[in-house]
Amino acid sequence: MYLKKDRLGLGISRSCLARLSGVSRFKLYVHEMGDKLLSAEDQTRVRGAIRKEAARLLELSGPIARGDDGPPEQVA
Numbered sequence: 644m645y646l647k648k649d650r651l652g653l654g655i656s657r658s659c660l661a662r663l664s665g666v667s668r669f670k671l672y673v674h675e676m677g678d679k680l681l682s683a684e685d686q687t688r689v690r691g692a693i694r695k696e697a698a699r700l701l702e703l704s705g706p707i708a709r710g711d712d713g714p715p716e717q718v719a
Contacts, residue, residue, distance in 0.1 A: 647675040649693050653700065664692035 650660050650671075657675070661668040666685045673679045681689065 646671065646681075646689065650675075653693065653696055655696060660689065660692060660696075663696060664688045 650657065655663075657668050657671050660666075661671055664685075666681070666688055670679075670681060670685060671689070674681050
């Protein structure tokens with residue numbers, strides 16, 4: 644699991660991922676530093692949180708990224 648790469652790719656902090664996954668920030672830090680592996684349960688929780696956050700971000704940026712917004716409104 645490439646946790647740090649995935650986390651940074653989403654633009655979220657370790658603290659945010661800890662909140663989303665329920666896995667402590669310290670456990671995430673130690674794993675990212677390569678000192679200890681996460682348990683299978685923690686890995687499942689973290690993967691789920693990363694997938695959920697990625698889906699949420701795609702929903703927010705979808706129309707903007709595809710250019711579906713149309714021209715900006717004119718303000719008089």
